[in-house]
Amino acid sequence: MKLTINDVTHDFEADPEMPLLWVLRDILDIKGPKFGCGVAACGACTVLVDGVPVRSCSEPVGYVEGAITTIEGLADGDKLHAVQEAWLAHQVPQCGYCQSGQIMAAVALLDEVLQPTDADIDGAMTNLCRCGTYPKIRAAIKDAAQNLEG
Amino acid sequence: MGRIAKYTRRTFLGIGAVAAGGFAVGYYYYRKPYENPLEAALAEGETTFNLFVKIAADNTITIIAPRAEMGQGIQTTLAALVAEELDVTPSDVVVEHGPASPAYLNQAMLRMGGPFPWFDESFGAGALRGTMGVVSKFLGLQVTGGSSATIDAFQKMREAGCVAREMLKAAAAERWGVSAGSLQTADGVVTNPANGETLTYGALAAQAALLNPPSDLELRPRSEWKLLGKPVDRVEGREKVTGGRIFGIDVQLPDMLHATVKMSPRFGVGAKSVDINPALQVPGVIDVQEIKTNTGQGFGIIAENTWAAFQGAEALDVIWEDAPYPLDDAGMGALFDAALADGEAFELGGSGDVETVFAEAEPDDILEVDYKVPFLAHATMEPMNATAQFRDGKLELWLGTQAPGISQMVAASLLGIETEDVTVHTTHLGGGFGRRGEADFPLYAAALAAKTDGRPVKVTWTREEDTRHDVYRPRVEAKMRAVIRDGEAVALDIRSAAPAIMPSVIGRTFPSFPAPPDDEPILDGLFNQPLGIANRRYQGVVVDLPIPVGFWRSVGNSQNGYFHEAFMDEMAEKAGRDPLEFRLSLLQAPEHAPAKAVLEKVGEMSGWGTPGPDGTAKGIAHMLSFGTWVAQVVQLRDEDGAIRIEKVWCAADPGEVLDPRNFEAQMISGINFGLSQALGQKITFADGEVQEGNFYDFDAMRMWQSPEIEVAILETAPKMGGAGEPGTPPALPALANAIYALTGERIRTAPLSDTVTFV
Ligand code: FES
Ligand code: FES
Numbered sequence: 001m002k003l004t005i006n007d008v009t010h011d012f013e014a015d016p017e018m019p020l021l022w023v024l025r026d027i028l029d030i031k032g033p034k035f036g037c038g039v040a041a042c043g044a045c046t047v048l049v050d051g052v053p054v055r056s057c058s059e060p061v062g063y064v065e066g067a068i069t070t071i072e073g074l075a076d077g078d079k080l081h082a083v084q085e086a087w088l089a090h091q092v093p094q095c096g097y098c099q100s101g102q103i104m105a106a107v108a109l110l111d112e113v114l115q116p117t118d119a120d121i122d123g124a125m126t127n128l129c130r131c132g133t134y135p136k137i138r139a140a141i142k143d144a145a146q147n148l149e150g
Numbered sequence: 151m152g153r154i155a156k157y158t159r160r161t162f163l164g165i166g167a168v169a170a171g172g173f174a175v176g177y178y179y180y181r182k183p184y185e186n187p188l189e190a191a192l193a194e195g196e197t198t199f200n201l202f203v204k205i206a207a208d209n210t211i212t213i214i215a216p217r218a219e220m221g222q223g224i225q226t227t228l229a230a231l232v233a234e235e236l237d238v239t240p241s242d243v244v245v246e247h248g249p250a251s252p253a254y255l256n257q258a259m260l261r262m263g264g265p266f267p268w269f270d271e272s273f274g275a276g277a278l279r280g281t282m283g284v285v286s287k288f289l290g291l292q293v294t295g296g297s298s299a300t301i302d303a304f305q306k307m308r309e310a311g312c313v314a315r316e317m318l319k320a321a322a323a324e325r326w327g328v329s330a331g332s333l334q335t336a337d338g339v340v341t342n343p344a345n346g347e348t349l350t351y352g353a354l355a356a357q358a359a360l361l362n363p364p365s366d367l368e369l370r371p372r373s374e375w376k377l378l379g380k381p382v383d384r385v386e387g388r389e390k391v392t393g394g395r396i397f398g399i400d401v402q403l404p405d406m407l408h409a410t411v412k413m414s415p416r417f418g419v420g421a422k423s424v425d426i427n428p429a430l431q432v433p434g435v436i437d438v439q440e441i442k443t444n445t446g447q448g449f450g451i452i453a454e455n456t457w458a459a460f461q462g463a464e465a466l467d468v469i470w471e472d473a474p475y476p477l478d479d480a481g482m483g484a485l486f487d488a489a490l491a492d493g494e495a496f497e498l499g500g501s502g503d504v505e506t507v508f509a510e511a512e513p514d515d516i517l518e519v520d521y522k523v524p525f526l527a528h529a530t531m532e533p534m535n536a537t538a539q540f541r542d543g544k545l546e547l548w549l550g551t552q553a554p555g556i557s558q559m560v561a562a563s564l565l566g567i568e569t570e571d572v573t574v575h576t577t578h579l580g581g582g583f584g585r586r587g588e589a590d591f592p593l594y595a596a597a598l599a600a601k602t603d604g605r606p607v608k609v610t611w612t613r614e615e616d617t618r619h620d621v622y623r624p625r626v627e628a629k630m631r632a633v634i635r636d637g638e639a640v641a642l643d644i645r646s647a648a649p650a651i652m653p654s655v656i657g658r659t660f661p662s663f664p665a666p667p668d669d670e671p672i673l674d675g676l677f678n679q680p681l682g683i684a685n686r687r688y689q690g691v692v693v694d695l696p697i698p699v700g701f702w703r704s705v706g707n708s709q710n711g712y713f714h715e716a717f718m719d720e721m722a723e724k725a726g727r728d729p730l731e732f733r734l735s736l737l738q739a740p741e742h743a744p745a746k747a748v749l750e751k752v753g754e755m756s757g758w759g760t761p762g763p764d765g766t767a768k769g770i771a772h773m774l775s776f777g778t779w780v781a782q783v784v785q786l787r788d789e790d791g792a793i794r795i796e797k798v799w800c801a802a803d804p805g806e807v808l809d810p811r812n813f814e815a816q817m818i819s820g821i822n823f824g825l826s827q828a829l830g831q832k833i834t835f836a837d838g839e840v841q842e843g844n845f846y847d848f849d850a851m852r853m854w855q856s857p858e859i860e861v862a863i864l865e866t867a868p869k870m871g872g873a874g875e876p877g878t879p880p881a882l883p884a885l886a887n888a889i890y891a892l893t894g895e896r897i898r899t900a901p902l903s904d905t906v907t908f909v
Contacts, residue, residue: 015433015434015457018455018457019457022455022456022457025456026408026455026456026457027455029402031393031395031399031400031402032392032393033393034397034399034531034532034580035399035456035532035533035610036531036532036533036613036845037613037844037845038460038612038613038844039613039844039845039846041844041845041846041849042531042845044531070393071392071393072392072393074392075392080388080391080392084391084392087391088383088387088388088391091381091383091384091387091811091812091815092391093221093384093387093390093391094221094222094223094815094819095219095220095221095530095531095532095578095579095580095581095582096221096386096389096390096394096396096578096580097397097530097531097532097580097581098531099390099391100393103391121853122853122854123854125853126852126853126854127853128531128845128849128850128852129531129853130529130530130531130581130583130823130850131221131531131581131819131822131823132818132819132820132821132822132823132826132851132856133815133818133819134822134851134852134853134856135818135856135858135859136815136818137853138853138856
């Protein structure tokens with residue numbers, strides 16, 4: 001099988017039924033996407049497929065069509081993505097375990113909506129954060145939106 | 151103004167240990183310093199000054215922050231304590247968790263745990279807190295919990311930085327032939343202001359470590375702090391926004407196998423029969439092994455990847471033994487009823503003569519109601535996992551644990567090897583909340599590593615396995631009674647029944663230790679609240695129900711905050727008084743001043759007493775837990791019959807705050823954790839098994855439900871309190887009280903979502 005992940009093409013063998021998450025983590029050793037629930041209920045495993053957020057734990061790898069971006073592919077060398085910068089500026093992460101997924105979901109939201117309202121954020125950011133960092137995520141998204149505009 | 155501490159080289163470096171003599175072994179043992187575990191594992195060119203500081207010749211400065219980072223920012227704060235005195239910048243140094251070692255024991259945690267209120271400065275309370283500190287030294291508990299890490303470290307880590315700095319200065323003074331007192335330090339460099347000459351710490355380290363440490367230390371006073379008392383960026387921040395491989399689940403070792411476990415869904419029993427063939431037939435599954443430990447019995451499924459292991463576990467065909475306890479919630483309920491009716495009770499705290507006051511009270515003056523909360527899972531974001539490798543009689547463990555020393559001990563005893571032959575690598579934790587101090591996940595990894603011919607094996611639990619094999623916040627039921635006469639509270643009587651936490655934890659972790667006679671967590675957050683009611687009684691009854699229970703963020707306070715503070719609202723109502731004014735009137739004692747201050751502050755912030763917008767209502771609560779005084783007001787809005795938690799105001803007083811931004815983040819986190827339990831969280835039983843399995847039936851607050859939160863920090867309390875837990879207890883009762891104000895419905899059973907609908 002072949003997949004393009006963060007602009008690199010990977011050739012590998014896997015059961016086509018294996019969820020993309022486990023291909024990434026166990027076969028390709030890309031550990032940014034996290035395992036939280038395995039049933040598309042938490043978003044910790046969120047990656048982008050052609051820019052669209054996908055919960056990779058519930059996506060059989062055989063069905064995946066398109067270029068994949070994981071959190072490892074967001075920064076441009078040492079230069080972080082505006083969303084990552086905003087996350088740092090607001091010191092969003094606590095345990096941090098949900099944050100790869102949160103950041104990927106936020107990147108996808110800001111691709112769609114330049115200046116998201118609170119309702120847009122409520123609608124798009126459905127990932128679970130057990131540490132309850134939601135107020136900071138909300139503030140960081142609004143800041144990132146400003147910076148992406150400017 | 152700085153604090154002076156006597157210092158000897160022995161205290162820090164563990165040289166020349168005191169000889170322990172015969173009968174007095176115990177006494178001497180706890181005074182004997184531990185060895186510095188860093189000495190055994192120094193890299194080429196590295197020098198260690200003490201337990202917390204290593205400096206390499208290339209000027210790499212390493213600070214050891216020996217507490218689990220589970221999101222509470224502890225490693226950053228601990229690093230700042232050392233850095234403040236050492237004169238280095240936290241972002242320029244390497245911060246490591248360091249090895250598992252009894253030298254890193256957490257005395258404050260046990261010291262805080264005595265059965266006395268935090269504000270009780272009596273001789274008995276002080277002596278007992280002291281004794282528990284000694285006990286912790288015996289056990290060498292390197293545990294992160296009880297919101298105690300900063301309190302434990304505040305003195306000793308600043309001293310560590312100060313000692314190293316003074317030794318480095320002395321070394322520079324030797325080289326330059328000047329007096330150490332004339333030299334300056336900043337950013338890891340010693341400067342001679344007379345001629346501008348400089349030397350890096352790295353260049354001085356090897357020489358400095360040979361010098362005698364100073365015996366009198368003067369720590370910098372607060373007015374000179376550059377880092378402490380101010381926000382410091384997380385040392386691990388960048389890794390957490392770039393998908394860093396920092397969690398236990400991210401461990402990758404050469405030749406590593408993957409595995410999962412399928413443990414008996416009924417507690418305390420194992421398999422009646424098993425057919426492992428369906429599991430072995432799953433492509434990628436390599437082996438199935440039986441696991442028998444104190445914490446659970448079942449099977450490990452070893453495979454080439456995690457997905458195959460998960461499928462193998464599903465295919466494994468097991469018939470489990472029957473549960474040796476009532477099978478469902480109703481059956482268990484009978485035990486609670488009996489305990490409340492006539493179970494043998496223990497008492498903590500209290501005053502006056504409750505019996506007489508109730509016997510003589512007019513029936514109309516008596517308020518009597520029952521409160522209940524269900525079992526709860528921790529649901530850390532990262533499911534339980536651990537990686538283990540067993541080679542040549544030695545075990546290595548990689549895991550996110552709140553208790554590396556316990557992992558080390560239990561794994562050693564399972565494999566029949568010495569504790570010293572177990573090396574623990576503590577990773578970051580994807581959430582802890584009390585769950586990751588347990589022994590089960592390292593034990594299962596150790597058990598499977600013994601069966602893989604020396605290959606490392608990473609054991610990852612499914613979310614379902616995690617939810618169904620937790621150590622739960624106990625189900626608790628309480629009878630609350632009060633006498634209210636002429637608008638005044640005359641007596642309060644609380645009788646609470648729950649499975650006991652301490653015997654449960656000790657029984658599964660150190661079965662040979664005696665369990666304590668009673669269980670303080672059942673009454674923690676009740677007997678030790680500031681409250682000026684003359685007649686008070688607090689009785690706990692242990693319910694004999696062998697469901698594993700454990701520490702859940704804020705422990706006993708998690709239910710008792712609800713009981714105490716929701717009932718306080720009921721008392722205020724019966725007294726015909728405003729809930730805030732009623733509380734303040736019961737906090738007249740001088741030692742209760744911080745409670746009054748945070749309540750007044752939160753009242754002011756929230757505009758308490760002036761009606762809010764139409765369709766909104768507010769509720770208030772205060773709790774003192776882990777040494778921090780926290781008052782909260784929750785504001786709700788009725789959205790077409792569904793309740794929106796719109797806003798939370800929080801005023802908190804931990805005495806002294808080392809990082810205000812982080813403290814605020816901890817309050818927000820604690821509040822959302824506390825509110826989450828109202829929104830549908832409950833663990834229920836059928837056929838002796840936990841029914842809930844994943845986030846679709848055991849969820850937590852989501853973005854669209856999360857309120858705006860405003861936090862004010864006061865620093866008036868006389869002693870430093872914790873941050874990780876005290877935000878949680880007042881949130882649920884403040885919410886319940888707001889629901890009453892909004893709907894007229896008193897909800898005395900959690901989750902509140904069983905009674906009302908939330909957005
Ligand atoms: S792990 Fe994929 S949504 Fe939870
Ligand atoms: S930061 Fe811990 S789960 Fe979100």
